[in-house]
Amino acid sequence: MRRGCVIAIVIVAVLLVLLAVGLWALWVKLGRGAPVYQMIGWMCEDSGSYPAAARWYGKAVHAKPRDGQLRLRHGDALWQARDQRAALGEYTEAARLEPTWTYPLNRKACAEAELGDFAAAQQTIDQLRKLAPKDAYTFYCLGHLRAAQGKDAEAIRAFRQTIDLDAGVTQTYPELAKLLEKRGSTEEAVKVYEDGARRGDTDCAQRLAALGRTVPPVTVPSPSPQPPTAPPSASTSTSGAPPAAFGGMIAGFMVVYFIFWGFMMLLFLAGWVAQLLAIYDCARRDFPDPVNRAVWCLVLVLAQWIGALIYYIVIYRKGEPPLQPPH
Secondary structure, eight states: HHHHHHHHHHHHHHHHHHHHHHHHHHHHHHHTHHHHHHHHHHHHHHHTTTHHHHHHHHHHHHSSSHHHHHHHHHHHHHHHTTHHHHHHHHHHHHHHHSTTHHHHHHHHHHOOOHOOOHHHHHHHHHHHHHHHOOHHHHHHHHHHHHHTTOOHHHHHHHHHHHHHTTTTTTTHHHHHHHHHHHTTOHHHHHHHHHHHHHOHHHHHHHHHHHTTOOOOOSOOOOOOOOOSSSOOOOOOOOOOHHHHHHHHHHHHHHHHHHHHHHHHHHHHHEEEEEEEHHHHHHHHHHHHSSHHHHHHHHHHHHHHHHHHHIIIIIITTEEEEOOOOOO
């Protein structure tokens, strides 16, 4: 019996090690929880709780620090939460991780322009021109920079080039129209606002309504979704308590989910160990008929832990038939 206990302990130890290795491999495969954190961050962001979204995206970035897309989403959430410097750091890191991807550079250039670092913004735009010289977003970033520098004529020219290359870059319309209004070209600005409103830009529609003009219906299909190029405008919602609490509930549910399945795996392994011990004990019993031993072994193999439970009640607890004497 002592030998059987030693064997059982060794088997349990090996199975626990294998379980731990398997769970760790699963955790690593799932990005150390990054998808869960990213999902909660997206839910908080969609609810308007940008500080909470920034925290959850930060957890995802900590789990997968070399994921450029996560860095980009984290930067957007930080920008919305009014932490512009931290957002610029994430845009810079995303651009470093994805050197051929223009979206982080677009964000980075516009963020640098809004923060007043015009020299750095110009360097980033020069990078964009090398990567995508005919891309509409490159000219949009250039227009954004020139507008921040107060060079309205150059900004207007860059924004017009953006629309000529891709009329679906809807955020260009309100910025261009505002510059035209500033220069006194009100009617030309109204036409730009109308073009933007037809493409579904809400800023253009709101400005037309403020000017007392008729807001045209949306008639141009929206372009295929693309990541925004400029850092999003900061939201006034900073409370974030309900979405954050909901995100915490989701995280708690995921933890309970993993604990539940880990517990189920342990029960499965315990049943397997019980099955092996029952087979070992059955082989040592002195059955009067070898057929009985074969039947019990077959029951234990097929019925697994249920067979082990039946064997314990019928054979092991009663101690009949007795164990074979040691040779």
